[in-house]
Amino acid sequence: MRVVEKRQLLSAEEIERTLQRLAHEIVEKSGGTSNLALIGVRRRGVPLAERLARTIKGFSRVDVPVGTLDITLYRDDLSTVAAQPVVQSTEISFGVDDQDLVLVDDVLYTGRTARAAMNGLFDLGRPRRVRMCVLVDRGHRELPIEATFVGQTITTSDTEIVEVRLREIDNEERVMLVDRVS
Amino acid sequence: MLTELANQGPAHIQVPQRLRHLLEVAPLTTEQISFILDQAKPFQEFQRHPLKKLATLRGKTIALAFFEPSTRTRISFATAAARLGADTMNLQAESSSLKKGESLMDTVWTLEAMRPDAIVIRHAASGAAHFVAQRVDIPVLNAGDGTHEHPTQALLDALTIRDRKGRLEDLNVTIIGDILHSRVARSNIHLLSKFGARFTLCGPPMWVPADLETLAPRVVRMSRIEQALEGADVVMSLRVQTERLHEPPFSADDYVRLYQLTPERLKKAKPDAAVLHPGPIIRGLEIDSTVADGPQSCILEQVSNGLAVRMTLLFQLVSGLGPDAPHPASGTVQ
Amino acid sequence: MILIRGGRIIDPASGRDSVADILIDEDRIAQIGDRLRAGDAQVVDATGSIVSPGFIDLHCHLREPGQELSETIETGTAAAAAGGFTAVCCMPNTQPVNDNASVTRSIVERAANCRVRVWPIGAASMGSKGDGLAEIAAMKDAGIVAVSDDGRPVATARLMRQVMEYANALGLPVIDHCEDGSLAAGGAMREGPTSIRLGLPGIPGASESICVGRDVEVAKLSGGRLHIAHLSTRASLEHVREAKNNGLDVTCEVTPHHFTLIDEDVVYDSNYKMNPPLASDDDRDALLEGLADGTVDAIATDHAPHHAASKDVEFEKAPFGITGFETALALGLAELVHSNRISLMRFVGLFTTGPARILKMERKIAEGQPADLTLFSLEHRWTFQVKDSASKSRNSPFDGREFHGAPMATVVGGRVVWQRNVARAARQ
Numbered sequence: 001m002r003v004v005e006k007r008q009l010l011s012a013e014e015i016e017r018t019l020q021r022l023a024h025e026i027v028e029k030s031g032g033t034s035n036l037a038l039i040g041v042r043r044r045g046v047p048l049a050e051r052l053a054r055t056i057k058g059f060s061r062v063d064v065p066v067g068t069l070d071i072t073l074y075r076d077d078l079s080t081v082a083a084q085p086v087v088q089s090t091e092i093s094f095g096v097d098d099q100d101l102v103l104v105d106d107v108l109y110t111g112r113t114a115r116a117a118m119n120g121l122f123d124l125g126r127p128r129r130v131r132m133c134v135l136v137d138r139g140h141r142e143l144p145i146e147a148t149f150v151g152q153t154i155t156t157s158d159t160e161i162v163e164v165r166l167r168e169i170d171n172e173e174r175v176m177l178v179d180r181v182s
Numbered sequence: 183m184l185t186e187l188a189n190q191g192p193a194h195i196q197v198p199q200r201l202r203h204l205l206e207v208a209p210l211t212t213e214q215i216s217f218i219l220d221q222a223k224p225f226q227e228f229q230r231h232p233l234k235k236l237a238t239l240r241g242k243t244i245a246l247a248f249f250e251p252s253t254r255t256r257i258s259f260a261t262a263a264a265r266l267g268a269d270t271m272n273l274q275a276e277s278s279s280l281k282k283g284e285s286l287m288d289t290v291w292t293l294e295a296m297r298p299d300a301i302v303i304r305h306a307a308s309g310a311a312h313f314v315a316q317r318v319d320i321p322v323l324n325a326g327d328g329t330h331e332h333p334t335q336a337l338l339d340a341l342t343i344r345d346r347k348g349r350l351e352d353l354n355v356t357i358i359g360d361i362l363h364s365r366v367a368r369s370n371i372h373l374l375s376k377f378g379a380r381f382t383l384c385g386p387p388m389w390v391p392a393d394l395e396t397l398a399p400r401v402v403r404m405s406r407i408e409q410a411l412e413g414a415d416v417v418m419s420l421r422v423q424t425e426r427l428h429e430p431p432f433s434a435d436d437y438v439r440l441y442q443l444t445p446e447r448l449k450k451a452k453p454d455a456a457v458l459h460p461g462p463i464i465r466g467l468e469i470d471s472t473v474a475d476g477p478q479s480c481i482l483e484q485v486s487n488g489l490a491v492r493m494t495l496l497f498q499l500v501s502g503l504g505p506d507a508p509h510p511a512s513g514t515v516q
Numbered sequence: 517m518i519l520i521r522g523g524r525i526i527d528p529a530s531g532r533d534s535v536a537d538i539l540i541d542e543d544r545i546a547q548i549g550d551r552l553r554a555g556d557a558q559v560v561d562a563t564g565s566i567v568s569p570g571f572i573d574l575h576c577h578l579r580e581p582g583q584e585l586s587e588t589i590e591t592g593t594a595a596a597a598a599g600g601f602t603a604v605c606c607m608p609n610t611q612p613v614n615d616n617a618s619v620t621r622s623i624v625e626r627a628a629n630c631r632v633r634v635w636p637i638g639a640a641s642m643g644s645k646g647d648g649l650a651e652i653a654a655m656k657d658a659g660i661v662a663v664s665d666d667g668r669p670v671a672t673a674r675l676m677r678q679v680m681e682y683a684n685a686l687g688l689p690v691i692d693h694c695e696d697g698s699l700a701a702g703g704a705m706r707e708g709p710t711s712i713r714l715g716l717p718g719i720p721g722a723s724e725s726i727c728v729g730r731d732v733e734v735a736k737l738s739g740g741r742l743h744i745a746h747l748s749t750r751a752s753l754e755h756v757r758e759a760k761n762n763g764l765d766v767t768c769e770v771t772p773h774h775f776t777l778i779d780e781d782v783v784y785d786s787n788y789k790m791n792p793p794l795a796s797d798d799d800r801d802a803l804l805e806g807l808a809d810g811t812v813d814a815i816a817t818d819h820a821p822h823h824a825a826s827k828d829v830e831f832e833k834a835p836f837g838i839t840g841f842e843t844a845l846a847l848g849l850a851e852l853v854h855s856n857r858i859s860l861m862r863f864v865g866l867f868t869t870g871p872a873r874i875l876k877m878e879r880k881i882a883e884g885q886p887a888d889l890t891l892f893s894l895e896h897r898w899t900f901q902v903k904d905s906a907s908k909s910r911n912s913p914f915d916g917r918e919f920h921g922a923p924m925a926t927v928v929g930g931r932v933v934w935q936r937n938v939a940r941a942a943r944q
Contacts, residue, residue, distance in 0.1 A: 070224060072495070073224070073228075073236050073238045073266075074236065074237070074238070075238075076237075084197045084198070084199070084200040085200075085497065085498060085501045085502055086197055086221065087221055087224050087225075087497065088224060089223050089224040089227055090224065111457070111473065119237070122233075123231055123232075123233045123235070123236070124231060124232070124424075125231075125232060208713075285825075285829055286829060286830055286833075287828065288827070305829035306712055306829070307717070307831065307832045307833060308715035308716050308784075308831065308832065309714065309715075309784030309830060309831045309832075312784045312829050313829075313830055313831075327715070328715050328716075328718075328832070329715035330714060330716075331715070331717030362712075368713075368715065391712070393707070393708055393709050393711075393712040394712060396709035396712065396713075397709075397712065397713060417760060445942060
């Protein structure tokens with residue numbers, strides 16, 4: 001798909017500052033770190049969750065466990081015939097029962113990913129609480145889902161896409177707002 | 183600034199062309215096979231979840247057309263479908279209208295009229311899966327056609343071997359038994375040869391004819407089991423296919439004396455050789471109980487990998503099909 | 517009256533190969549010469565075509581009586597005419613089997629108004645079951661030209677001897693479908709690397725040659741005339757070659773599909789399933805050699821129609837057989853003439869004097885002879901579309917095949933019974 005960049009939403013420094021703030025918020029609003037665990041939603045939620053955990057360790061000296069969750073099997077909108085569906089593994093080495101989980105993803109949009117992620121988590125056990133942390137909330141919810149920890153909230157139109165690039169995956173670091181070009 | 187959208191999906195994974203059917207392994211590439219085995223890993227893991235139920239294929243129906251009696255493969259496919267959330271239509275040979283003279287295609291068209299999303303077929307005639315795939319409009323999965331191929335068995339065997347031995351490349355594989363009538367043997371020979379395997383075939387001479395050596399580049403026959411097992415990385419033991427014989431069966435005593443896989447004979451293979459059997463095993467006939475239950479035996483892993491591989495294939499062939507599902511690159515899920 | 521103008525006449529009986537006109541009066545050839553005057557004769561423009569004596573197919577199945585869903589004498593002969601055949605010999609494995617004079621007569625009667633001549637072959641044994649001799653003498657009076665239990669081999673050496681002695685005394689050849697039932701049982705294609713790969717039960721090549729060997733020995737013992745149907749292997753051909761060298765009256769025919777396709781061509785499509793099955797590459801080479809050196813006496817189609825529903829099943833379940841009238845000539849031209857393996861004269865002989873000799877008949881283009889002629893082109897390019905076939909059945913592996921050379925017109929008893937529909941300026 002061809003797109004044209006409209007404006008930059010976050011620079012590399014801004015992403016870093018946002019994550020720092022979010023890490024502190026998470027610990028603050030969780031009453032500490034006991035039973036706290038971060039679940040990165042593939043793909044870009046994973047490096048974000050890992051960075052949050054490192055930051056939290058930095059100021060609290062606590063190792064908050066990080067798991068990764070692949071939601072392909074839980075999506076309600078799988079590909080049409082043209083594309084090859086690909087599933088990757090979910091790696092959550094700790095039990096989810098009775099845990100205080102924070103789902104971490106890059107963008108919150110319709111809420112369907114979050115719903116699929118919750119389905120995935122509940123297949124594994126019964127967490128005590130599930131909250132969500134995202135870098136960008138762009139609105140247009142189609143389900144009653146909210147993120148407790150939000151980096152930036154922006155208004156977008158239907159044709160626009162929030163494009164997140166992270167160094168672990170994309171070899172660059174920024175968040176842009178792009179528009180589809182037909 | 184024009185760019186290509188980066189987050190289109192897991193672009194870091196080499197994704198081969200999507201399969202429409204799975205009829206045989208012979209034409210698959212090593213990339214396609216490796217992709218299927220890699221994709222099976224999440225499904226292997228899934229078998230350990232407390233709640234083994236997904237909604238991925240919810241609303242889809244898989245027709246299980248088993249024209250040959252089969253318990254284990256049918257249950258494996260039925261469970262795979264159910265765990266993916268799909269419904270199944272069950273046709274079983276014993277209660278089949280085929281016995282009343284209905285042709286294969288009429289039976290299949292009857293099933294197709296009930297609009298399943300895929301057909302899994304097992305049939306006694308070689309080429310039956312191809313026959314059906316040429317005449318229906320939905321994906322077809324071959325669960326074993328005559329003596330031709332049993333692709334999901336070879337894939338689950340490959341997954342088992344890869345997990346046990348750490349690789350699929352350049353293995354010495356010995357197959358023992360009635361190879362002439364074995365679709366499992368053929369599929370395994372096709373699949374592993376693509377990764378450079380060397381095959382040694384051993385069994386009663388009338389069931390291990392010279393023409394088998396033409397199946398792949400490095401296939402040889404040996405008459406004595408001890409020689410055949412020398413240096414094997416993988417040993418595959420086959421069931422004596424009594425239902426396929428057109429002539430009087432081989433004497434059980436002779437078979438045990440010449441071809442039974444015993445602990446002593448197994449010592450000729452490499453010490454960490456993996457022992458596989460497609461099941462059901464006949465203890466005391468083709469395989470000694472000590473070997474079947476021993477540390478080198480992969481028989482139970484094969485069963486659980488069978489479930490993972492079949493879930494993978496149903497997922498790959500069936501998920502997202504239909505005019506209503508939106509394209510993943512349309513960016514609605516973020 | 518018909519004038520066949522400007523064709524290149526190829527007549528193996530006389531060795532003639534020259535361009536000339538042929539004038540036909542009623543059902544006979546009246547005159548052959550240069551620039552004959554047409555008068556009020558219908559003119560058939562044969563410029564650029566070969567004119568040969570009418571082709572004879574020694575081996576076909578017309579399915580009537582009893583299996584009219586697959587073919588009738590009328591539709592079968594229409595297809596034969598479209599293949600350039602002026603006479604066909606139909607095998608007795610109908611329902612009921614043609615093992616008595618009344619069935620033979622019914623076939624002859626049904627064929628009376630058909631486009632090409634039908635010469636029935638009678639069963640050798642009652643019901644072709646191998647239990648006792650059929651009513652061969654009565655059938656001979658009713659019009660059979662040979663005996664065979666085709667579909668099956670003549671059951672035992674003892675029966676073969678009896679049939680050969682009896683048939684010989686009546687002046688009839690015995691045609692055998694050579695197969696060893698115990699080796700061939702359950703088989704669906706030739707045993708070999710392809711049958712192994714496809715997982716199909718195999719028929720070893722030895723099944724045919726064992727029976728050919730048996731029949732040759734019996735021919736020696738009984739002194740009869742033996743013709744081997746649809747011979748397909750090198751080993752069988754060796755037996756025939758040796759028999760001929762020893763002065764025995766042993767002949768053989770080969771089908772176009774056996775000199776064109778091999779076992780490696782087989783896929784899961786019952787249009788590749790016939791008996792004897794497609795043989796090995798080496799066998800095919802041997803057949804081509806035999807066609808060139810004269811060991812093979814005739815090309816016969818073994819046209820075996822099966823209605824679509826019966827063939828549209830799993831390979832193992834499908835009946836054996838494919839159609840063949842309309843593609844025989846073109847396949848022969850491709851493999852034998854265009855490839856320079858045999859001369860055009862010899863090629864024509866394989867369809868005319870070869871079969872005729874086996875039936876102890878004459879086939880030639882000469883004044884006074886019956887006006888049975890086959891006109892064909894060496895050059896005409898066309899594509900065989902099975903859906904347009906005159907046969908009721910569609911079981912051919914050659915659907916969509918492009919050919920270089922084709923039958924152009926068929927003349928039987930002085931009537932043009934078929935002509936290819938080609939847009940061409942009619943020249944008078």
